[in-house]
Amino acid sequence: MSYFEPVIMSSAIHIYISPDTAQQELIKHTLNIIFFNKGLSCVFIPHKDDAIITIGYSDQNDFVISENFHQLLSQNVFSHHQQLSNNGNIVNKFGGTDYISTISYLVNSFQEYYDKAPDQYGRFKYTNSLQHHLNSVENNTVQQVIDYLFSSHPKLQGLKTTDRKSRVFLTHDIDSVYGAVKEDGRYALDKLKPFEILRLIYNATLGTPDWLNMDKIMKVEAEYGFKSTFYWLLVKNKQNSDYDFHSPAITKAFDRVRQSGGENGIHKSVGAGSFSEEIKTFGTKPQGNRFHFLKFTLPEGYDLIEENGILLDTSLGFSPVFGLRNSFGQPFRPFSLAKNRPYKFVEVPQILMDRTFYNLNMPVSEAKKKFFDFVEKNKYNCVFTLNFHNNFFTGLKYHGYSQLYHDILAGLKELGIEGIMQSEIIEEYNHN
Template identity: 30%
Template sequence: MLPPLPPVVATTPESRLAYVLHHFWQAYDGQPQVTIGYAATQPQVEIAEAAGSFFSETGPYPAPPNWRDWHGQQLPFFFDPHPEAPLLELLPAGRARINADIISAAFYLLSGWQEFFSDERDRHGRFPFAASVQHRYGFVAVPVVNYYFEVLKTAVEHATGQPLAARRWAGGAPFATFVTHDIDSLHGAWKAPAKAALRSGRLLNFGRQLWRHFTQPDAWDNLELVQRTVAEFGAKSTFFFLPEHRKAANGTPNADYDLKIVWPRIKPLVDNGAEIGLHASLLAINQLRLDNEVELMSGYSPILGLRFHYLRWEPRSTPSIVKATDCNYESTLGFAEHYGFRNSYCLPFQPFDFQTGKRFDFLEIPLNVMDATLHHPNYLQLAPDEILPALTPMFREIERFGGVCTLLWHNDHFDPANTATGPRQFAELMHYLRSRNTAFVNGTDIWQAVM
């Protein structure tokens, strides 16, 4: 299932610096004249070089991080061989020195180095959270790269004498929220109660479920309800539709509906402000198949963004096939097993192409929280009243850095019968986010604001 490591282009300190600084400047308004780099170039803001030979080898994990205090918060710093030296030295004559190699650490996390070089995959072909440094060192809900950038920002402000402001979103909002729905199933609501009735021998009840299934609309056939519910919060939705209803080779289902039949209902969603994206199926693991699915969808509407079903993302091949589709953005990169920051970053970014040594053109809008993650036999088991308190620290981090909060709430989780991660829990999160004056945006709004 795991493809072999493709040939990679060796990175250099300069290419890693360029990749990281591109995102640093993208995170702030304005770009003052200042030089940032390693000692050899005698920059105004000098960063200690400490990657050694790590990036010329293929090991997935660097040495364990040091934990340093930054304004009262303990943060992990990889590539930090001198923990006795102060993190940041503000020097005379507009110079500053950062004594941990935050460029290498930011590159390591943002590029997804660990998952590209690791050969751990789960049964769906995904890099498992359990194999990540975020899990190992317990910082999945902390956008560590944004903190590295805050250290760098402080140094740059000292060097230039000018404040650097975090980006603002539509209407001056301090952060953005991207509400998304993967549409996997429109006809499955009746199955679980019917199966339960059959299993326990309640045949009358089973018959009733069956009768209802054939005579009444399914509770998951609710696209319009989803749109109305989101609109009640002054927000808009992005729906990712699956054009493939054949199962994957291992029997995992794709769509339980036929896009052709659903299509007449999609235009009214669009007319009411919805954005439509491609939910690429489990069969879309090569260029031909993915292009085919883009083609199927774009017959109906221009496809600007996509997310992979089951959050299936093979770091060695998926980004390259996404690149060739000409989609503007992609939004799969979150851990299914835990909410938080898979690349330790709360802003959209351009993934790193190990085969060219440069960034990809498409924008990754990282996924922060999926409904199923919160309560599922394989993932977390939060009680309904534990969900908002668990997520609030992550939301606060996103707000602090002017980031994007990407929510995935499947349409079937708008079924009132779902009392674990259902419409009530969704409403709680939305009430909270609205109370923090977030800007509700879609993927295209984000792409236009960032690129």
């Protein structure tokens, strides 16, 4: 038996970067992200004559880079007020938009570098962000720029591109396992639900505490054909967890996740604890991390992830709002300016966290609509990273959230959106 398969000619796009251009590694990194996004690849060649695309400061190039952007970077000026024009772009000296540098700036969260006005927890403040300034946090701006370039730039519009179908990355931060009596109990007391109080106390003392519910969460996910990743705190104290990671109950829950095809990761504590200590407590090398409270600063946070051999981090979200902290919905390797190369891990932007809506007092119906509006606009090239805490599933203090989770999974399934796991993201996006 013989068969014929047509040969698809897919060769890398040849790109020449003018030698007088600074930050060439950063430019290459951004171009790799852009071409990867469209299922293409590029190579950088030393001779201009062999290039399809030329890049540099002069207006003779296909893409004109802003020299000012590089000068400001070299002076450690990162603020969006100084780096970007009023409409959020980096502009070259000829007045044109420098799309490549704009993407470099956004994707790598340069606006957060050496932040001087953090919030009470030491985090970059949403209200100081470009996204707040432009009211654009729900926009996948980088994707829009990439799509625009491939549909309109004379050197790109003829290329045959491939978009990846968006997928969902389900995650759970496990902050508290024993808080149900206090928090749900308080709610039950206020709402005069004596039987609920008795049940909570019984479960906490003789049965299974209501928030030790990883099995319940995984069962919901299995109903819709999904699996998820759980992030565990290794430090028990007032700011961190209320459970001992090595206690039999937690060990059992942790193992059940693995046995059920789920994955586990580290939820780096806040406070003085070091990463390496916590990795030791974790026992095996964790593949992924999310910082508790999303508390990290840049570039130190990214340095720590790399130094500790973590392959995936999913802390890049704004706690107070739904949306994209770096205006990009695709996992990527951030670029290290200090090392002049990409970091060796994948950052996965977190777009949705239950507590955001809870703190905003937003009805869950509105939260659901917000999420599916975003999904509708981003059917391709996104990984929707959701963070639902285990304590939001009990139906008392956080009532409505268990149903919201059901509705989200049902809706995603109906749209044919598949799940992606920590290990699969690392496999697919840990390159360039």
